[in-house]
Amino acid sequence: MVKVHFLGAAGTVTGSKIFIETQEINILVDCGVFQGKKELREINWLPLPIDVTSIDIVLLTHGHLDHTGYLPRLVTSGFNGSIIGTAPTLAIARIILMDSAKIHEEEAEKANKDGYSRHNPAKPFYTLKDVERTIALFKEVEAEQAISLSDHIKSTFRPNGHILGSTFIEVDIFEKKFVFSGDIGRPKDILLDAPIKPKWADFLFMESTYGNKIHPKEEVEELLIKLVKKTIMERGTLLIPSFAVERLQSLMYRLWKLYDKNKIPNIPIFMDSPMGNNVLNLFEKFPNWHKLSPKEYRAMCRHITIIDSFRKTWETIDDPRPKIVIAGSGMVTGGRILTYLTKLIDKRNTNILLVGYMAEGTRGRKLLEGIGEVKIYGRYYKVKATIYHDESLSAHADQAELLSWISSIKNIPEQVFLVHGESEALDAFSTKIKEQHNWSVKIPDLFETSTLVF
Incomplete structure (x- = not known):
């Protein structure tokens, strides 16, 4: 039995966090902040609805803030395990987190000076010292190299375009393959190679940012x-x-x-x-x-x-x-x-x-x-x-490109979970997958928990 907690990017695009509880090890896939609407941003300040100290490992698909920006808060809340990603992903995460901490500190200082914050005093979301503690937990992994996380669980990071170092992650849990798409890039990106496609997925966690759109012809x-x-x-x-x-x-x-x-x-x-x-x-x-x-x-x-x-x-x-x-x-x-x-x-x-x-x-x-x-x-x-x-310069695959990315999956997934999308995109992409593949598709709510029995 595996419990999956959708702690972010569920019913919305940002704040990616998926917590996987197994009998051997607990894994957090991505650890991003919410961006955009005020009610979402305010969630960043709330404690996670799980015991942070129970997380053993964090796996990062890529370095963007909405996939890594919560890491320092995780560390200050008690996490002390390994944070694993490709070398470019960790290098980008380091840059983004240092820059973000500096901005948080400067904005808190400015808000206190000018008096435009409702909080007195205004405090930074995290500090440079918090980021330094976080970076100390980084552990590099080679792309395409399977690494053992516990006796019956291993993970493999496979390039998926999008940004430098970005990957989707396959986690084999007791012979079931969990595939976390991360953010899928474009097949004809001018700077990056086309995304590798997964061949098998028992449980697929799929981004849907442009699940309802076709990018315009590049002009x-x-x-x-x-x-x-x-x-x-x-x-x-x-x-x-x-x-x-x-x-x-x-x-x-x-x-x-x-x-x-x-x-x-x-x-x-x-x-x-x-x-x-x-x-x-x-x-x-x-x-x-x-x-x-x-x-x-x-x-x-x-x-x-x-x-x-x-x-x-x-x-x-x-x-x-x-x-x-x-x-x-x-x-x-x-x-x-x-x-x-x-x-x-x-x-x-x-x-x-x-x-x-x-x-x-x-x-x-x-x-x-x-x-x-x-x-x-x-x-x-x-x-x-x-x-x-x-929109043609988007680093995210559109609906047709997302469907192409899953087209090489040879089996019928036991469950597809659509994440990282707004409601219209999620609904449209769910319909498309059902039409083309007749797979079982679920759109989880924020903070929902799914229990997978196999």
Whole structure:
């Protein structure tokens, strides 16, 4: 008998946490924070409805915040086991957690100084010291190498695209194969190899972010060319909020290639993301995890100005030239992009390109929905900038690609659990799987527990 507790990404996209109780060992697959809507974010501050000290091992599919961002809280709550992932995943997690802790500390300090928090005093979600304690528990695993977790339980990490180091995880529990998809990447990603497909799954835990959508035919090059020309003509700024991991490097590569092919002029391009810069360095450190050649990597980095201080952020804002700025965060929830927005979102010659998925409740989603003013650091700013959106650059597989990913499974799974999706996506993808495969599909609720008997 195995008990499965859905502690996150159930009925929603973020906060991935699946707790597996077995008679030999207890495993937590991913350990992310909730993002987006306020009621979800507030769950982050609540104790988990399990005994944290009973968790023996954490397995990480990849390094994104919604899959790793709760780790320091787990450690401060009593967890002291191993945190296992591929080398790039742990390197990315380290970067993201350090950056996140710094932001939490700075925001708590600012809230206390300016008095805009309802908490007195405002406290950081976790600190840099908490992250250091967490990183000490990291343990690297090679992709495709089965590792023993206990006498009758082993795990294997298999590349699935999405971001550098990302994997799906097969956990063999008493001869039953549990497959945790993580976030599945695109088969034709410009930087990453196509995801490996699972061959067998007795119990499948499947992401459904785009379970109800087909990504539009990729026309991002045409859109970038159009926006660069418009920005130059208006002598304005093109702001591209971007996730620091993969998305930012992909945008850098595309803009460099457009220039290299003489499709756009030599407009100044700035990359302003300390975390993004750190992740960029990982592309040099882990060449076997991506397609970019050393020559292309060096040429791209030479072409784009990398901002390495907050002082240069302000210099870039004041730079009168038409320019492109890529900065985190991707859903406009934090990061350097907010500083640019406070000075540029109320200008009609500012263009903002939102790329990929925007979760409910985020500033990115609100801008997409046409909000007239946006709240940043406790103040409201008129939105006079023109907002554009492109979903073709998403690092998540769409419905057809998700269905293709499970098409190589040879057996009939005893149960498919759909997670990591909003309700419409979950319902649509569930219907598709039943139509095509006639498999048993369940959409668990948040904090639901399923008992699997075999």
